[in-house]
Amino acid sequence: MTHFTGSVAKPCDFVLFGTVGDLARRKLIPSLYQLDKAGLLHSGTRIFGVARREMSQEEYQQVIRSSLGEFLKEEVDKDTLTRLLARCTYVAMDFTQPEGYEQFHALRQAQPDNVMVNYFATPPSIYGVICRCLKTAGLIEPATRVVLEKPIGHDLESSRVINDQVAEFFAENQIYRIDHYLGKETVQNLVALRFANSLFASKWDNRTIDHVQITVAEEVGIEGRWDYFDKAGQMRDMIQNHLLQVLSLVAMDPPVNLDADSIRDEKVKVLKSLRPIDSNNVFETAVRGQYSAGFLKGSPVPGYLEEEGANLDSDTETFAALRVDIDNWRWSGVPFYLRTGKRMPYKCSEIVVHFKNPPHNLYRGSYRQLPPNKLTIRLQPHEGVEIQMMNKVPGLDETQRLQTTKLDLSFSDTFKNERVADAYERLLLECMLGNQSLFVRRDEVEQAWKWCDSILAAWAGSHEPPKAYPAGTWGPVASVALITRDGRSWDE
Numbered sequence: 001m002t003h004f005t006g007s008v009a010k011p012c013d014f015v016l017f018g019t020v021g022d023l024a025r026r027k028l029i030p031s032l033y034q035l036d037k038a039g040l041l042h043s044g045t046r047i048f049g050v051a052r053r054e055m056s057q058e059e060y061q062q063v064i065r066s067s068l069g070e071f072l073k074e075e076v077d078k079d080t081l082t083r084l085l086a087r088c089t090y091v092a093m094d095f096t097q098p099e100g101y102e103q104f105h106a107l108r109q110a111q112p113d114n115v116m117v118n119y120f121a122t123p124p125s126i127y128g129v130i131c132r133c134l135k136t137a138g139l140i141e142p143a144t145r146v147v148l149e150k151p152i153g154h155d156l157e158s159s160r161v162i163n164d165q166v167a168e169f170f171a172e173n174q175i176y177r178i179d180h181y182l183g184k185e186t187v188q189n190l191v192a193l194r195f196a197n198s199l200f201a202s203k204w205d206n207r208t209i210d211h212v213q214i215t216v217a218e219e220v221g222i223e224g225r226w227d228y229f230d231k232a233g234q235m236r237d238m239i240q241n242h243l244l245q246v247l248s249l250v251a252m253d254p255p256v257n258l259d260a261d262s263i264r265d266e267k268v269k270v271l272k273s274l275r276p277i278d279s280n281n282v283f284e285t286a287v288r289g290q291y292s293a294g295f296l297k298g299s300p301v302p303g304y305l306e307e308e309g310a311n312l313d314s315d316t317e318t319f320a321a322l323r324v325d326i327d328n329w330r331w332s333g334v335p336f337y338l339r340t341g342k343r344m345p346y347k348c349s350e351i352v353v354h355f356k357n358p359p360h361n362l363y364r365g366s367y368r369q370l371p372p373n374k375l376t377i378r379l380q381p382h383e384g385v386e387i388q389m390m391n392k393v394p395g396l397d398e399t400q401r402l403q404t405t406k407l408d409l410s411f412s413d414t415f416k417n418e419r420v421a422d423a424y425e426r427l428l429l430e431c432m433l434g435n436q437s438l439f440v441r442r443d444e445v446e447q448a449w450k451w452c453d454s455i456l457a458a459w460a461g462s463h464e465p466p467k468a469y470p471a472g473t474w475g476p477v478a479s480v481a482l483i484t485r486d487g488r489s490w491d492e
């Protein structure tokens with residue numbers, strides 16, 4: 001067993017709805033394995049894998065083995081696997097039919113005090129019916145939890161419908177809405193970086209910061225997910241959730257403590273302060289793009305409209321860049337530039353905080369303008385924190401020569417003996433522990449939809465198709481214009 005320093009949750013009955021689906025096989029089963037390996041699952045915790053198809057227990061065990069074989073990034077430890085398999089039971093049922101849920105009464109009788117954590121790795125359209133069936137079967141107690149995968153709806157109205165359906169049976173403190181970016185180590189470190197270092201705490205506003213850039217570049221295309229992605233687009237798939245969550249953590253005021261609601265209260269205030277983008281300002285503040293055929297790392301890749309299952313008329317965006325203004329005291333006059341896209345040159349998620357120049361330039365003989373200090377928070381890959389600063393080059397020269405240098409804190413070098421857990425490991429552990437701080441509250445989801453809906457409506461109303469960019473590039477030229485118009489440029 002590897003060492004652990006975390007808390008072990010009380011015994012749970014973890015019910016994995018959609019246990020043979022892509023998400024379960026790719027992420028959830030490997031994460032449960034890692035938690036078991038780290039000794040973070042209580043010996044009394046049981047896992048019930050649920051899906052529609054008929055399967056024997058042996059066949060289900062084979063699903064678990066093959067998921068680990070395919071998606072675990074290390075060799076499978078035999079003892080952990082034996083322990084994990086012993087916890088797992090497969091239950092076949094149609095989630096939409098109440099009868100199937102009766103099976104849980106007998107299953108739960110053996111350990112009736114286990115907290116039931118229901119993870120919905122299913123289409124969101126059936127979240128409501130699953131909740132209703134759980135209720136009808138008498139399976140909801142005050143401690144019972146539900147974990148909802150994204151996307152919660154495709155706009156404000158549909159997200160309200162889903163949230164209402166779930167709220168009919170579960171109180172907000174029983175609902176855990178996943179945004180896997182919140183489970184990433186580096187995203188959690190943002191809070192530590194900001195609030196455990198006075199160096200940054202006192203410099204985090206419009207007096208010192210010029211602007212902030214948040215880039216989430218993906219190398220992947222849509223990976224056979226045309227049906228899902230074409231209805232979503234990059235705005236719904238990435239900005240409405242991951243990028244706005246990251247932005248909220250960068251921009252929020254200090255929470256009174258680290259409790260779930262204290263943090264979420266501050267995040268939602270940021271979302272409420274976002275200046276609306278609508279038909280009046282969409283052309284200056286938002287650019288959408290769609291990849292055409294191009295090259296990635298030297299190999300040809302198809303365009304979005306040539307992907308498997310593509311509809312040739314699609315004007316779904318695979319890239320979006322936005323200038324976001326936060327209309328509050330702290331951030332007035334500090335734009336946040338967001339950009340995210342599929343089929344960009346390489347995978348890279350980072351936040352770059354650009355500081356203002358000193359009020360007076362003593363080095364104007366050499367520098368008409370001093371290069372700015374920059375704080376780069378590398379979310380993935382090569383996780384770490386970097387500060388760009390000016391230094392004097394050693395030497396006896398008559399005029400002082402300066403050079404931009406970097407203080408680079410690489411997590412892999414600094415925390416050599418620590419394994420970086422996958423985001424889902426952290427999130428599964430937290431929902432078993434009953435800690436909601438890394439989950440998204442209803443008002444956050446809805447506020448984010450409200451803001452995104454306005455942009456989507458403005459794009460739809462403009463009747464302008466997304467701008468093409470060749471796969472393997474940083475997006476359409478218009479996204480460069482978006483920032484150069486303000487006298488700034490994207491960090492490459």
Ligand SMILES: NC(=O)C1=CN([C@@H]2O[C@H](COP(=O)(O)OP(=O)(O)OC[C@H]3O[C@@H](n4cnc5c(N)ncnc54)[C@H](OP(=O)(O)O)[C@@H]3O)[C@@H](O)[C@H]2O)C=CC1
Binds near residue numbers: 095
């Ligand atoms: N895949 C991913 O990487 C990500 C997925 N998500 C979200 O996670 C959720 C699941 O996605 P994904 O795993 O890709 O989906 P899949 O379609 O691959 O899997 C869905 C699962 O749900 C089961 N299922 C669906 N309807 C029923 C039903 N009526 N009764 C019983 N079982 C049912 C299926 O079982 P069976 O095959 O037996 O019918 C299957 O196990 C979605 O909300 C998605 O948006 C979010 C982020 C990433």
Ligand SMILES: O=C1O[C@H](COP(=O)(O)O)[C@@H](O)[C@H](O)[C@H]1O
Binds near residue numbers: 218220238
């Ligand atoms: O939720 C999603 O996230 C992934 C990107 O996640 P990452 O952890 O690899 O950065 C994205 O590819 C997918 O389209 C989206 O649904």
